[in-house]
Amino acid sequence: MNKVIMHVDMDAFFASVEIVDNKNLRGKPVIIGGNSNRGVVATCSYEARAYGVRSAMPIYMAKEKCPNAIILPVRYGRYKEISNKIFNIFYEITPYVEPLSIDEAYLDITDINKRPLDMANFVKNRVRKETGLTISAGLSYNKFLAKLASDWNKPNGLKIIGKDEVPKILFPLSIDKVHGLGKKSAKKLNNIGVYTIEELYKLPQDLLVEFFGKFGIDIYDRIRGIDKREVQILRERKSIGRETTLSNDTNDKEELKLYIKAFAGSIADTLENKNVKGKNITIKTKTSSFVNHTKSKTLSYYISNEEDIYREACSILEELEFEEKIRLIGISISAFKEDKVEQLSFF
Incomplete structure (x- = not known):
């Protein structure tokens, strides 16, 4: 089925x-x-x-x-309040909901004994009635095609992509419509004359693997209508971070440390609320010419308090060499584990 x-x-x-x-x-x-x-x-x-x-x-x-x-x-x-109302409608239909962000989700409605089109219209009408907002919905037999379908005729769109339509329905589309192909990857393909999915379809799998490693197999499969990813009910949060655009560009590290101090306190509060610790610290900067840079450090131990986060973030900052002034600074922590109280053994 x-x-x-x-x-x-x-x-x-x-x-x-x-x-x-x-x-x-x-x-x-x-x-x-x-x-x-x-x-x-x-x-x-x-x-x-x-x-x-x-x-x-x-x-x-x-x-x-x-x-x-x-x-x-x-x-x-306010946006979170409205988002919660909308997600409650999703959960009325099925427990198999995978939130992607505050305004986007996958729903697995395989086992619902109703026409998929009726279910999509039901969701759209309920959201419109209860919030005044429109949503776009896409239906298909896998996640890649369903996401593609929801973007087909926004806003307030509804599209079904069936098995018999694939792959021809995809051929005219730009390669940036392929989930997982970012700007750099698309540019790499553009450099060899590949702009549409039809042109991408003609490339052998071996070449895509040479270009993108194991992900090349996923690309090869997806444009042929194959995507085995399941809808994940619980999505693990990969990182917790804070960032801000500065009032004035600067390369003064002492000034940047003031922002890091504030971020460390806020992140520590979030870690405490979620009862987790992390051991990977990342500093993010954006230069005056809008170029993003990140530098990370993986610790041999887990941390969660403000002082430790601040200390490790500052140690990364000290290693950075600024060729131009900075307009944005941010820090994040990842690689989590649950902060459990360990019972000491007598042995």
């Missing part, structure tokens, strides 16, 4: 929540992000996207592209 996977994606989620809360914003280019020119776009309405505004774009650049944009600060608490 074939699986039935639904992928759901809330349309321009943060911006859509703001528009529902304030009807005067309807039909206008709305950008959610930092208040200053040094901030970045978290998301934006489709009206703003028509001007070329995109997520992660610097605010000053977004303003240049869309001078009449309405820029609002992020209200994460």
Whole structure:
């Protein structure tokens, strides 16, 4: 029996929540992000996207592209409140829900004795009725194709991709539609004249493995409609981190340590709440020319308190050599284990 996977994606989620809360914003280019020119776009309405505004774009650049944009600060608490309502609807249908983010999830509806199309419409209508928001849904027999389907005709889209349509339905699409192929990988393929999935389909598996290692096999399979990944009910959080865009670019490490100190305290609180420790510390920086850098350190022991996190992060910072000033600084911790109280043995 074939699986039935639904992928759901809330349309321009943060911006859509703001528009529902304030009807005067309807039909206008709305950008959610930092208040200053040094901030970045978290998301934006489709009206703003028509001007070329995109997520992660610097605010000053977004303003240049869309001078009449309405820029609002992020209200994460409000978005989380609405997200919880929507996810509760998902869980009414099936316990097999894999959250990908605050506004995106996979649902395995294989064992539900109803037409998949009816289930997708039910979800869309319930979300619209209870929150005023639209979501896009994709249905297929695996995760890769379901996600592809949900993105097919956004916003408020609904698409089914059946086995008999694969692989031909994929051929006209750009290779950046293949899950897991990032910008660097796509560029690597562009350099050998591969831009569409049809062109990618013609490449032998051995070449893809040579290019991408074991992941090359996944790429080869996915564009042929093969994706054996299961919907994971519990997704392990891989890292906990904090970052900020600085008010002014700097390469003063003592100034950067002040931010690290604040981040260490916040991360320590989160670790305590989750009852976990970690042993991999990463420093992230973004230069004045918007180039990202990361440097990590794996410890031989686990840490969770503010002082240890601060000390190890500062030791990484001291090793960095800045060729230009920094506009963003962040730290994260990963490689977790549960913080259990160990009972001492007499032996």
